[in-house]
Amino acid sequence: MPKKQKRAATFAEVVAALPPATEESGGSYVGTPVTARGFTDADGCYWRLARGPLDPRRAKRLAVDADMMSMGTHYDHRVEWCLPRFLPEAERPTAWLEARARFGAADLPVHEAYEFTADDGRVLLFIETHC
Structure with missing residues (x-):
């Protein structure tokens, strides 16, 4: 008589056996801020996508008037996650010229501008880079 084969676990059983998810990071940057329609920065401020591409x-x-400007990402050690890189005031004019030259470019990288708002009324010009 053949031995009885052990039944394989179903997918549902495997998922049910997984430990509960834990949030190890304070940031909530998943994918890009544009596709997620918002993000929480390292200071805990939630930025909501208001409009774009602009x-x-x-x-x-907005490069002149917005409260904040972001271009590119950086690794933030406080939350151990990649977040949008907020530019210091002095870097904004140069970053704007670089971004403007790449709007609708035929080759990579291509830049697109988006407007985000915070609950406290601040406005963020977010320049997304597609590589």
Whole structure:
């Protein structure tokens, strides 16, 4: 008589046996802020996507008038996660010229501008880079 084969676990049983998920990071940057329609920065402020991609004229105004400007990402050690890189005021003009030159570019990288808002009324010009 053949030996009885051990029954394989079903997918549902495997998932049920997994330990509960834990949040090891304080940030909530999943994918890109644009696809997630928002993100929480390292200081705990939630930025919600307001509009975009923006017309270059609106983006140019925000490069000057927005409370914050972000271009690219950086690794934030406080939350151990990659988050949008907020630019110091002195870097904004140069970053704007670089971004403007890459709006609708035929080759990579391509930049697109988006407007995010915080609950306290602050506005963020977010330049997304597609590689």
